Amino acid sequence: AQTVTQSQPEMSVQEAETVTLSCTYDTSESNYYLFWYKQPPSRQMILVIRQEAYKQQNATENRFSVNFQKAAKSFSLKISDSQLGDTAMYFCAFISNFGGTSYGKLTFGQGTILTVHP
Amino acid sequence: NAGVTQTPKFRVLKTGQSMTLLCAQDMNHEYMYWYRQDPGMGLRLIHYSVGEGTTAKGEVPDGYNVSRLKKQNFLLGLESAAPSQTSVYFCASSGQGPTEAFFGQGTRLTVV
Numbered sequence: 001a002q003t004v005t006q007s008q009p010e011m012s013v014q015e016a017e018t019v020t021l022s023c024t025y026d027t028s029e030s031n032y033y034l035f036w037y038k039q040p041p042s043r044q045m046i047l048v049i050r051q052e053a054y055k056q057q058n059a060t061e062n063r064f065s066v067n068f069q070k071a072a073k074s075f076s077l078k079i080s081d082s083q084l085g086d087t088a089m090y091f092c093a094f095i096s097n098f099g100g101t102s103y104g105k106l107t108f109g110q111g112t113i114l115t116v117h118p
Numbered sequence: 119n120a121g122v123t124q125t126p127k128f129r130v131l132k133t134g135q136s137m138t139l140l141c142a143q144d145m146n147h148e149y150m151y152w153y154r155q156d157p158g159m160g161l162r163l164i165h166y167s168v169g170e171g172t173t174a175k176g177e178v179p180d181g182y183n184v185s186r187l188k189k190q191n192f193l194l195g196l197e198s199a200a201p202s203q204t205s206v207y208f209c210a211s212s213g214q215g216p217t218e219a220f221f222g223q224g225t226r227l228t229v230v
Contacts, residue, residue: 009158035218045208045221091160103168104149104212105176106219108160 141209
């Protein structure tokens with residue numbers, strides 16, 4: 001079974017600064033996908049960024065980027081130029097062997113509450 | 119352009135009562151899921167469905183039942199609610215292949 005661990009229950013950052021959220025995972029699969037989801041106070045789950053394990057290049061979406069270390073099974077999220085609207089719970093998530101028997105089932109980490117201060 | 123819609127958004131139940139949560143998606147997705155979110159535990163999969171008429175157990179299925187009689191709907195039932203089922207419930211759907219999952223707005227359920 002896969003596990004996803006987020007070891008930082010809470011983080012805070014000043015507006016315009018950079019923050020990194022950590023995530024580690026455990027799997028014996030070689031083909032998998034990793035995601036970061038954002039959950040603002042509205043409770044809506046919003047996909048921030050995703051990474052395919054077979055791609056060596058780190059994914060980037062505007063101010064959000066990841067540091068994917070496959071050998072270390074680490075998948076951290078970097079938020080640059082933090083904005084007040086980035087305040088939210090962030091979840092790291094994993095899908096193994098998408099299209100096979102995983103059927104798109106997500107395994108989530110515990111979540112990290114990020115607060116951006118003005 | 120509704121995406122995934124859950125009803126109701128909030129509910130308070132007494133121990134032993136039953137209820138059904140409804141999830142509807144308009145994206146013609148094959149796969150649908152029910153997760154529960156609890157503090158410090160992230161989201162955990164309750165049940166899922168890979169197509170109309172199919173259901174399967176997830177990580178925490180006890181105390182819940184599901185049905186998918188129509189492709190666009192996925193129902194989650196609690197036959198006899200317990201305080202341990204107090205949680206926020208999310209429905210999600212996804213297509214086949216490496217596409218993202220789309221989530222509903224969540225249902226906050228309190229069992230007293």
